[in-house]
Amino acid sequence: MPRKTNEWFVPRQSPNGNTCVETKFTDDAVYVRNNLRPEAGTAVFTHDEWSAFVLGVKDGDYDV
Structure with missing residues (x-):
C-alpha cells in the first residue's frame, strides 16, 4: 500500500514534475x-484491478 491514503498524490519519479x-x-x-x-x-x-495492472507493468506488458 502506498504511503498516502485518502489524498491525491503524484508519483515521486514523475519525469514531468507535477505534470502527471x-x-x-x-x-x-x-x-x-x-x-x-x-x-x-x-x-x-x-484494489485487485490495480494490483493486476501494476503486475502487468512490472512484467513488461505495457511500454511505459
Whole structure:
C-alpha cells in the first residue's frame, strides 16, 4: 500500500514534475486522474484491478 491514503498524490519519479497523473488510494478503491484537468474525470479501480495492472507493468506488458 502506498504511503498516502485518502489524498491525491503524484508519483515521486514523475519525469514531468507535477505534470502527471495523480492517484488516490482509499480503503475501497484506487482513483486515477489527470492532475492538470481533474474535472475531465476520474478512473476508478478495485484494489485487485490495480494490483493486476501494476503486475502487468512490472512484467513488461505495457511500454511505459
